[in-house]
Amino acid sequence: MLKNERGESATASPVMFEGFFTTRYRPKEFRPENTVLGFASADEDLYWDFHPGGVVTGKLGCNAFSAAAEFSGTSVYFHGPKLITHRTCPGPNSADEHRLLGILDAKRYEYKASESGMWVERGYHPDNSLLSFEAVPRP
Structure with a gap:
């Protein structure tokens, strides 16, 4: 717990753990x-x-991608997503890809x-979009 000069206290909780950059995140919901x-796509996709x-x-879903991911406190900003491959996707995989792009x-x-996982959310209101991920070791 942290205290300022007026005696007010605040609790800090980490938003990123030590193994964050060596963990693979699979979108689940x-x-x-x-x-x-x-999501209909297989885990490897x-x-x-x-x-x-x-x-x-x-x-x-079926195509590889790259994007900028800028972290600031409890926020992450995604910019400039680009498909690296351009394969034709089956219907359900195409829907996954479109949603995630x-x-x-x-x-x-x-x-x-x-x-164990990660979540990203647009604000804290329950009607806002939430994406949850399962954490697994990277191959």
Whole structure:
């Protein structure tokens, strides 16, 4: 617990754990406006890897991607997502890819990551979009 010169206290809690940049994050649920949507893509086709230089890479359903990921306190800003491959996707994988590209397109999210997973959210209101991830070791 931290205290300022007036005796007011604040508790700090980490939003990123030590192994953050060596962990793979697999999107598991997307919750726009109190609706729960899963992902149809296989685990090997759907993951995000964050890198210390401010980049996130991975697969969105069938195509590989790269985007800027700027961290500031409890916020992450995604910018400039680009597909690295351009494969034709089956219907469900295409829907996953379209949904996740929209999330990565120049938006600010609140986030918290741990050894078991991560969530990113547009604000703290329950009607805002929330994306949850499962954490797994990187190969």
